[in-house]
Amino acid sequence: MPKQVIVQPSIDAVEIIDTPIPVPDNKEVVIKVAVAGSNPKDWKYPLCGDDIAGIVHSVGKDVYEFKPGDRVAALHRAGKENGSYAEYSVAPDWTTFHIPEHVTFEEAATVPTAALTAAIALYVDMQLPPPYKSGESNTPAIVIYGVTSAVGAFAAKLARLSGLHPIIGIAGRASGYAKTLVDYVVDYRLGEDAIVASVEEILMKEGLGGKASHVFDAISEGGTLETTLRFLNADGGIVSTVLPPSLFARDKENFTYPPGVTAINSAVPRVHSTHEDFGYIWSRFFGRLLADGRLKPHPFEVVPGGLQGVLTGLQKLRDGEASAIKFVYNIEDTDDSLQPSKLSSSTEPRTKPHSLASFPFPS
Missing domain, CATH: 3.40.50.720 (NAD(P)-binding Rossmann-like Domain)
Known part of the structure; x- marks a missing residue:
């Protein structure tokens, strides 16, 4: 069964669990994740990742711009299930965009949230x-x-x-x-x-x-x-x-x-609520800007281990080890024999969640 990572608020551990392939709602896209990207908010406001790059697996009945097999990048809806730290993730179609052929999945995964x-x-x-x-x-x-x-x-x-x-x-x-x-x-x-x-x-x-x-x-x-x-x-x-x-x-x-x-x-979750049209327009515009080279992706570093590397990447972010780079994870690097488990940090525990973890962002 497909796997996904659930991040613990203290960033001392992550859980890797079995999760069925999601079924999309009417305006959602289910993506087989090739690369997931991390952001500082993923350790400050943890649950699951939001930056997705991969191949469309299935679409909701009202989705007309995407079809199975398309190369896409997307912004997952923050705080919801089926985030990017998984083999299959879900995003609204209005914050999903096509990846130009010359842009890699690793590069594309640096774009949506930031x-x-x-x-x-x-x-x-x-x-x-x-x-x-x-x-x-x-x-x-x-x-x-x-x-x-x-x-x-x-x-x-x-x-x-x-x-x-x-x-x-x-x-x-x-x-x-x-x-x-x-x-x-x-x-x-x-x-x-x-x-x-x-x-x-x-x-x-x-x-x-x-x-x-x-x-x-x-x-x-x-x-x-x-x-x-x-x-x-x-x-x-x-x-x-x-x-x-x-x-x-x-x-x-x-x-x-x-x-x-x-x-x-300036809270980006608004593109999934009060600013859906803005999210729609700009997601597509990013695809265009990437295609003609006017916009370049952010520098990145691949953290080894696929889903097993997520804990390492988030702790590096917490400890200030990212300088002008984004950490990304190649999901295919995950150990195929991986069983549902809890991965814990080998370093001294940080038991207090970040202040942002309980903040009610504007919607």
Whole structure:
């Protein structure tokens, strides 16, 4: 019987269980998973993975764009059963897209969650001009904190396609990769004061008055919320975060943005509820951008062992070992003789779940 991985909230263990091949609902696609991708949210908000790349196995009765045998990538509905850490996974058809022939399954598995999160942040929450309107006036500067994370990198790639200028990326040890994405790189390792001074100096140099009008915080913890606030325009600035400040600000109870700032927690689960049309349009647009080379996948590292490697990959993410890469898993590498089991970490247990595990994201 097919196998799937269930991630425990503490990230000390995963369960590998037998699961029948799912039956799709009317607007769902069942995918035989070739490669699953990990995201930081998979250890912070665990259950099962959401990034899928593989072959369509079956489709619901109202699905007309996909058929068995198609090569696809998809975003699984977060928090639901039959996620990507499995031999067979399920995704809504509106967050599924065809993979161009020259794009590998490993490359495709880096795209759905990160790219759709970036798109939600830029084009829904910050109302920036999409790439098909590039060349129009009013293309502002943007500062991206964590630009070499998968979400930050896709935000930078989309921002460039949209004609935003300058694009300022804040990065660390992957600054070489950052330089391929943005116009200016600021090293966060220099400290908060140096980050703020560098960003303001760049904005002054560009004739933008020293304060940022648009900030995308692709990290949103460990002090980045407070740092970005220091160079954000307090009178009309817009900031998008990937994590809620109510949980991740240094002073959670008292952290607030000035009245003149628009602040949004950009949550990708909205593409499966209030923003289905956005998910539909952008999933297909990603397929087109990948096909003609305007959008490149994120760098990746294959974690050995297939489903048996998921625990290792998630713990590496937790421990900060991913720098400008995404961890992916080739499902065919799973041991065929694998029996239902519980795989435990050999390291010291981390018994407390991440703060995000119980947060009610907006739907």
